[in-house]
Amino acid sequence: MPIEKQIIEACLENDRAAQKQLYEMFSGKLFVVALRYMHDREKAKDVLQDAFVKIFRHLDSFRFDSPLEAWLRKIVVNTALKALKKAGNLTQSLEGDFMIDEEFHYDNKGQENLSYQQLLEVIGELPDGCRTIFNLYAIEGYKHHEIAKMLGVSEGTSKSQYSRAKSLLQEKLAIEKERLNPQKEYK
Amino acid sequence: MNKNSLENQWKATLQKAEEQPPMELWEKIEHKLDADLSIDKTFQETFKNASEQPEAQVWGNIAAALDREERRKPVFFLWFNRYSAAGLAALLLMVLGFSVLNKSGLFDKTPTAKNSGEIGSSQLRSKNELSGTAKEGYGPESLDFSSNNEASRSESLSSIEKAEASFLSNTKELELRNRPEPESDFNEMTNTDFEESGILREGTIAALSTLARIEFYEFANSFTLVRPKLPYNTPDRFENDNNQTFLQRSWFGLISGLSPFDPNFKINNFERALASNDVPRNAFEFNNLGDIQEPNPIKRETFAIPLSQPYSTVRSGSGVNLGFDYGKRIGKHFSWQGGVRYMSGTSLVESNVYSYNEHTGKVRTFLESNYIRQDITAFDNTIISSSGFVDNDYKYLMLPMQMAIHVPVSQKLELALSSGVSADFLVNNVLDNIPEGGSKLTAKNSAYKAVNVSGIGSLKMNYMVGENWQVSVGSNVQQTLTSGVEKTQGFTFRPRYIGINTGINYRFN
Secondary structure, X not given: OOHHHHHHHXXXXXXHHHHHHHHHHHHHHXXXXXXXXXXXXXXXXXXXXXXXXXXXXXXXXXXXXXXXXXXXXXXXXXXXXXXXXXXXXHHHHHOOOOOOOOOOOOOOOOHHHOOHHHHHHHHHOOOHHHHHHHHHHHHHOOXXXXXXXXXXXXXXXXXXXXXXXHHHHXXXXXXXXXXXXXXXXXX | OOHHHHHHHHHHHHHHOOOOOOHHHHHHHHHHHHHHHXXXXXXXXXXXXXXXXXXXXXXXXXXXXXXXXXXXXXXXXXXXXXXXXXXXXXXXXXXXXXXXXXXXXXXXXXXXXXXXXXXXXXXXXXXXXXXXXXXXXXXXXXXXXXXXXXXXXXXXXXXXXXXXXXXXXXXXXXXXXXXXXXXXXXXXXXXXXXHHHOHHHHOHHHHXXXXXXXXXXXXXXXXXXXXXXXXXXXXXXXXXXXXXXXXXXXXXXXXXXXXXEEOOEEEOOHHHHHHOOOXXXXXXXXXXXXXXXXXXXXXXXXXXXXXXXXXXXXXXXXXXEEEEEEEEEEOOOEEEEEEEEEEEEEEEEEEEEEEEOOOOOOEEEHHHHHHXXXXXXXXXXEEEEEEEEEEEEEEEEEEEEEEEXXXXXXXXXXXXXXXXXXXXXXXXXXXXXXXXXXXXXXXXXXXXOOEEEEEEEEEEEEEEEXXXXXXXXXXXXXXXXXXXXXXXXXXXXXXXXXXXXXXXEEEEO
16 A cells, blocks of 8 residues: 555544654645745745645545645645635735736746745745736646636636736846846846 | 729738748747746746745644644534533433433332222222322321321321321331232231231331331422322323334324524624725725814814724524424333424525625625635625625424423323434525525535534423324424534524424324
């Protein structure tokens, strides 16, 4: 029996040591997921905590038909969305007009050197709405129509917010890269 | 060339037309696509394996939350809180009461009654006669028991002792007659010996100590000696009979009831929840009354009186229930009963806070959108301040199970006091009356739990009509023990009803 399955079965018996083992196996990755959505570390910790409590409460609904990590990640994402919704900043930031600088071009060379902490910094500077949509589309891999359904916005809003996020990210990454490598020039 | 042929020619020309765009255009597109891919790819790859351990305190909090959860977890599916504790306590009391009363012999036949068939009326009065006398007056003077010669033989005793001796001599005699092998000092005595020996006169106290344990009722006192009897006693043939069939001493019943229905909502932090939804400042207007003219100018202050404060109240409505019961008597005075009931309850949500979804055009009460509804994918974040009522109706299917104690009043009339628990299955909750459309909420799309547990109690009068039919009328109370929603939802929902029930039963004798 795979170790993951053994741990889950022990968790279902409320074995606290197994629960902690599962937590230690995934908490690192899931904390970064929470940080991507929440930006604020304290809020991310709250989300991770709520998500793990939900995970342990509802572990019996995991059917082993998908990778455990994907299932856990989904719960963290949903918990983060709920927290953002409760905070009320999400939809507000999805409204309003914004301009995308279509002429801005970004040289992608050297991006591989950026650490996740630097990317978290950059993502964290985005408004809640477009940060959420960028996370859902670019990193989680949801389609725009799925995001629209999840957030209760139109598909067009999801697409335009994604464009906006990318535009902002490109700008911010360019600035970040310039800060790190001042000798290079960007168009 | 006519107009049509010219248009066709232009169309053909334009459709075939082709011109290479400047080279740099593709470069721009390629660059942009690369950048797009690059951004996504960068984030995807960087975060793919990114990991950062949260502080140890996070696990501590999770473990504490799980511990709290486990502590709350019941033996079965009840949440063990004060409500379920009260329900369980009532059930325990009932079971304990049953066993204690049975042990004490409250519902046993009295020895006198047991022997009344064997003993001639000239020798002894029956149990009913004894108690009848006791009912007329409890003082020693009123105790006019059977043996006339006892009084004359026990003149030295006080009047109470006389009465005791008199009573005991009767019961003693009965005991002796019924015991094949008496264990006391009276072993060798015949009935005649006993009557003539004068033991009772000489050793009344000794006789008391020997016999009282067997013959006295626990609820008797030194004046009455026997407890006051019920006006009507259930016939002895209704004793426990283990060979009863399913239908024997059982009944099927149809019941219906009316009651006020109180959903018993308790909403936490309603205003705070509203604040977190970015309600515009002008949603709830404040009436600036300006300067209040005070006689003393120093005290002059500016007051802002809110014209409307956000509120959401769920008002009681009425409930109707209809159902079937099956019951079965256990012993002379107890029964259990179970059944199925359909309950429909109405109530009103009175609120001045509604939410509007710009994408769907739906209007919902803020209570629904923020607290009850769980399948909301659209954010109903536009808050409307408008005072109004919304119908809030519930439908439940209930499976009650109760124990009852039956107190006979007359041959045809009895009182039945019952208590128990009920599993309540939510059929739906309909929030209606908004022109833009109401909502039908179920356990699937809302915070409501599919099953709740409630405690039930009722007091009924049952009256036999004919051989097998019985009509009943009484009052009942039902209180949901577990909140109908998860604790984390920010509100509790414990419906309760106190009302009247009527029913008709067909009894199998």
